[in-house]
Amino acid sequence: MTDLFGSVPTAPDTGPRPLADRLRPQKLSEVIGQRQVLGPEAPLTVMLSSGALSSLVFWGPPGVGKTTIARLLAHETDLHFVQISAIFTGVPDLKKVFEAARIRRQNGQGTLLFVDEIHRFNKAQQDGFLPHMEDGTILLVGATTENPSFELNAAVLSRAQVLVLERLDLKDLELLAQRAEQELDKALPLDGPAREALLEMADGDGRALLNLIEQVTAWTVEGTLDKDALATRLMRRAAQYDKSGDAHYNLISALHKSVRGSDPDASLYWFARMLEGGEDPRYLARRITRMAVEDIGLADPQAQSICLQSWETYERLGSPEGELALAQALVYLALAPKSNATYNAYKGARRSAKQTGSHPPPKHILNAPTALMKDQGYGKDYAYDHDAEDGFSGANYFPDGMERPDLYQPVERGFERELKKRLDYFARLRAKRNS
Incomplete structure (x- = not known):
């Protein structure tokens, strides 16, 4: 459990610790992967070297080190580390966290507040962080598996830098497996293809890999297991997929x-x-x-x-x-042959309609069911296309005074090649009639 007023309490080390906890890095240089944020010229390295660590939002899948990196940032900057989860924390709890951070600041100690699943807080709760971020009471580090652009308030995003953490690749997972073998003082009882299959089962999640390794090393095995034997003993974890995320x-x-x-x-x-x-x-x-x-x-x-x-x-x-x-x-x-000509023509027609939305149709194509409408010129000089040479009158069907747009431009692929021939044919006839 996390203490709302401080970091995770230290319990007597009397029981077995999960492998993932035993292998938790003690410094940033030990973090596996995430070179895009921890490399020599990467954002976090530059912030730490300049002594200007800002509020952050870590965006990435589970098991890639969001919590670990936040904890190590607090250690590197001598900030008090406080961890909460948006799932289990309500407004009264947040008030206590902010008050404790304020007292701590008065005593000369800053606070790095790590908020797991920060996207689970609603707009009002997210707004509650703003004054404490602005006056320096807390340095916020949020973690989310969802796109911050959609899930976090613009005000929070404007005060924090979003850093994308990526799923671990097979090289990263292999390095993690080697560290686990050293910690356990035991090699995985797997042949080459089975070992690779185990890494793939983790699906880029380091914590999941360590859990799998704990299961495998607990087995009593003579010799090594092949890929089929591993698949028999272990169920492949479900792929990460959120139907609404x-x-x-x-x-x-x-x-x-x-x-x-x-x-x-x-x-x-x-x-x-x-x-x-x-x-x-x-x-x-x-x-x-x-x-x-x-x-x-x-x-x-x-x-x-x-x-x-x-x-x-x-x-x-x-x-x-x-x-x-x-x-x-x-x-x-x-x-199939590809064309977005109609799609583009439709979008162009919508734009033209918005710009000329009040222009009436030309009178020559309007029906005139009453004498008054005939007197107004409705239907006058209408050219009946079936009576025209080639069945095409070449009349104007756009509003009077509107420049004719060129919306539909078929491509030279598939059936549209034939449509382009027809369009060019009608364009020649129209030019001939109009001249």
């Missing part, structure tokens, strides 16, 4: 861009990642259909129909069989 938006972005980039393999990979994370296939069906409309359009008019058919097939078959229909649509989209 950053992972959701990051993965759908990766899926969409893989389709746009005409890469069916990458498209299927991100599609599978989302399904494995528990994403609703109906959401994916909707987004896949949207890709057909936005990125393929009339370059392949059949793409949209295939997406709708795959969606309907999923609804009839359900999971998991129906997901194959969505996968087929995804592969079709990835390999």
Whole structure:
């Protein structure tokens, strides 16, 4: 438990300590990974060397060292370390923390307040930090797994620097495994492929890796285990995926861009990642259909129909069989010719409509059901296209006085190549009629 008025109390060391606690770094140079914030010219190194540590927000996945780095920053700067969690801390608790920090400051001791899961505080609670940050009562270090741009108040963000902590790569995890073996004075009973599989099971989470290592080293094993034997004894941890958080938006972005980039393999990979994370296939069906409309359009008019058919097939078959229909649509989209010409034309039309929203249609294309409207010129000189040469009158259908915009610009790919020929043909006829 964390003392609200100070750091974590020291308990008598009478029982076994978790491996993750025993391997906790004692100085910043011992932290594994995070070179982008702890390297020679990285932000934290520069702040510490200049003696100007500011309030911070650590943004990153679990198990990458957010708490450890905050604790070591307090040690490096001789600040009193206080740790709270937004999940378990209410407004009365915060008031006690701030009051204790104020008293501590009067006695010449600064406070580094580490707030885990800071995004769980509501707007009013986040606003409560501001006066204490501004007058120097606390130096705030927040930790969040969610995008601070969406979850934290602009006022808090303006007073703190956001540092992104990244999931540990396999080299970092291997170094951590070696440290664990030294601490335990025991080698992991795994052959090469099994050892690599264990590192991959951690999925970039150092704390998860140490927990796995504790399990493996507790086994009674003769010789070494191979990959299959390891998989039998250990369950692979679930991939990190929040259907309403950053992972959701990051993965759908990766899926969409893989389709746009005409890469069916990458498209299927991100599609599978989302399904494995528990994403609703109906959401994916909707987004896949949207890709057909936005990125393929009339370059392949059949793409949209295939997406709708795959969606309907999923609804009839359900999971998991129906997901194959969505996968087929995804592969079709990835390999289809791409065009966003209609998408761009639509956005351009919306802009023009906003700028000229009060202009009436030209009178020659308005119906005149009454004599008064005929007297006003409604329908006068209307050119009936079916009576015109080539079935095209070349009349103006935009408001009088409005310069004709060039909105739809088809590409030289797929079916839009044919549409471009038609558009150019009508443009030549229009120029001929108008001349």
